[in-house]
Amino acid sequence: MASVKVEQNSTNHVTNQMRPDSKKPVMNDDTGWKAQLQRPPKDMRMQTTDVTDTKGNEFEDYCLRRELLMGIFEKGWEKPSPIQEASIPIAQTGRDILARAKNGTGKTGAYCIPILDRIDTSKNVVQALIIVPTRELALQTSQICIEVSKHIGCRVMVTTGGTNLRDDIMRLTEKVHLIIATPGRILDLMNKNLVHADHCKMLVLDEADKLLSQDFKGMLDAIIAHLPHDRQILLYSATFPLTVEQFMRKHLNNPYEINLMDELTLKGVSQYYAFVQEKQKVHCLNTLFSKLQINQSIIFCNSTQRVELLAKKITELGYSCFYIHAKMVQQHRNRVFHDFRQGLCRNLVCSDLFTRGIDIQAVNVVINFDFPKHAETYLHRIGRSGRYGHMGVAVNLITYDDRFAMHRIEQELGTEIKPIPKVIDKALYVAEYQTMPDDDDEDGEVPHKSQSGANNQSK
Template structure:
């Protein structure tokens, strides 16, 4: 498919196009090319697209295009399954909204205190991004008014239904006007998604972007072995294929902890991510992995929602998922933007039906790799290149990435080239620095000031 430039969309203003170009958006992805024309014409959309397809811009651009910045009421509501995804979507929408002045985007999700959210809502908001449970809490308390919503977005709707949010979603939608623009996006199209669409949309335009990955972009390696040999063969595969940075998917929380612990015993920095963690811990785990401060992130599917890493070289399936579409969703996190990726899957004899289903969906067979060919390469594990520092201040304190960069690199600081990704969250900020100068960076921040204030900082 030939990708058209954003400039071919006649409804976008020069300011919008300029902002998109500054964000690196020149040509539309497939989902954007199919969804934007009808969405900008206010037609309801039901779209199927994989992770990393550009769907946030596909609904974010039409949502902002319709926004009246002088009308200080909630005009758009975006529902997401997890806090991490809500935060990521909100950040993307803020970037897309830079061409307009004073657009306020507020995140409402669980895992954090509701008090600061209520205070934020008292100052008004144009766009709300949140999880169904917390949005429902605000509606019950009367702290959120969505009666003026013009655009409703359900992002990763299949996961919200899997997580049991159906009743909450219906309750929330009941508080929005019947005459609204509704866009629903889902990685899969089970029957309950069709039912949800019929219930909430009017003559939606159905869009499906090919979810099967090109074999040329992702190499798939299938290792079949007895179940009790999987821990050892995981280590062998990591060393054989020289894997230094990867997401490892498990089907249960118990396996997540066991696999992460086994990797630590081998000397790897390994992070375990599942639903039982406190929100602060989850935030730090996401940031550390994205900052290249850890070798591996071991996670369940639900916990990993919202993880968006630009360059992820490898995905490992310690367990094959129960649904074949989930396999496609998992491995779609690698091999993006023209780069090549590697997907390694461990399976046992009783997984033959899962393997057959995945192969049928892809229209091709996963390449089976004999376990006896895997050779351990005993060597000292090198530590990750980056270290993450945490600052006890965030967006609520008017902290910006530039403030942190300036504080790190001013008199007696570290070189700007040694500073990596900077994430400013609501009440916390994280910055990645090269390991070789981590101690100097930590001391420089501790003894210095940011925006004329002393801010507590620690190594994560």
């Protein structure tokens, strides 16, 4: 099976790079290096205190390499979010970290920035390992690491199950500094002595609660056995069940604990329910499509079979629709994920495969076509909208049998799911209807509006 392999950064350091508009290398200009950055358009959408309630630190405050700062700013990251402020300076000291923070508040940046800063690109050894539970999240995380580290010459590799092992073996004959992987594949490579982890002193577990669940039982212990004793372990998750606490006591050394979960749900996500019969769900969904101003939507079902059936129904209604679930061929999954991320389709129907860490900024509507049974699943699902402090809406189609589960989840999460009004205020989830700063803001940049498309769905 063909695999999607990442991907290495340019080996050129910034000292040797020439900008087309500059007659000398960027790094020789100690005063004007920021002005020469190729930054993306400034995102002027409203943000909630989930990401704005900071101490006012700047990325420059952390004594990061200038080449890394260049990648951070060219990625469009302007200031650290609360989880990044709390995490980066502690991670730089080499101390273990146990961090809880909401979905979509900058956890990836919180661990990839200090890791990339500490990697010595002159050494041809694997120095850091990031483990995530799903293939899609591995691809997304590796792409972020590649973009942020593009000026420091860090070689990044992604390896996941469901792809050709031979490609990994070939890739490992070249220089690799950082590996992003799913647990089964990296353990296989370690056991076959294809990945040598003697110098891998930094380990990140992203979505740690999922990694330490029964799905990956014992794998993390086996992976850690391959690492040196003086390694640093960073755990990040939105929820921490007992399995995480047991793992922490076994493997972490006096971890620094960060908890930014004074409440569990994102402030920017408005939650509603529509009380329907099972046979009315498709009609209700059709009504939502016609009334909501959807930029992109993710629609969740509780089984792979229902994912495919619903996607077919939505297509028959005349709306553009992709679907993705765990039983699909990996190459097909990669293509769907990539195309939806690029905005080639407005609606994506999926199973819970897609609830973990997937960050698509354009998603402003999440619909639970089937209501989940567990609070943790609900939390991760609705966290696909309202990314990085922006606004979004979650609509739950509730049947008679779902009513107790909804009340229980409201209580467990300390949140309220309200009856859906006849008209949902567009300011709650559409960027153009939110209060925008003045066009002539301090940076002199024109506000960047999200690509929200037509007023309703395009048929």
